[in-house]
Amino acid sequence: MARKQEFDYFKMFTRAAEYSAQAADILNSIFQNFDPDTLKEKMKEMHVVEHAADIAKHKMNSELAHAFITPIEREDIMLLSQKLDDVTDTVEDVLIRL
Numbered sequence: 001m002a003r004k005q006e007f008d009y010f011k012m013f014t015r016a017a018e019y020s021a022q023a024a025d026i027l028n029s030i031f032q033n034f035d036p037d038t039l040k041e042k043m044k045e046m047h048v049v050e051h052a053a054d055i056a057k058h059k060m061n062s063e064l065a066h067a068f069i070t071p072i073e074r075e076d077i078m079l080l081s082q083k084l085d086d087v088t089d090t091v092e093d094v095l096i097r098l
Contacts, residue, residue, distance in 0.1 A: 007063040009060065019050075023087075050089060
């Protein structure tokens with residue numbers, strides 16, 4: 001009998017960190033080359049990244065809810081995914097307040 005493919009939480013943590021880094025890169029480029037005329041466009045770009053990060057977090061939480069065995073404690077997976085999403089959300093908040 002074939003074993004079900006296990007969900008790769010560590011790959012998802014890496015993806016969440018990449019979304020945070022992408023958001024930080026967008027914010028950095030805005031600060032380096034500030035142009036009020038392109039701010040709305042950059043906000044849309046940032047929102048796309050933030051939304052993708054949210055989807056990844058929800059996918060991880062959904063997998064976690066159905067998992068029988070996890071590589072690390074469930075609470076740690078939930079906390080880490082939430083904190084990584086918080087970083088992306090906070091970077092977006094900085095741009096919104098700009």
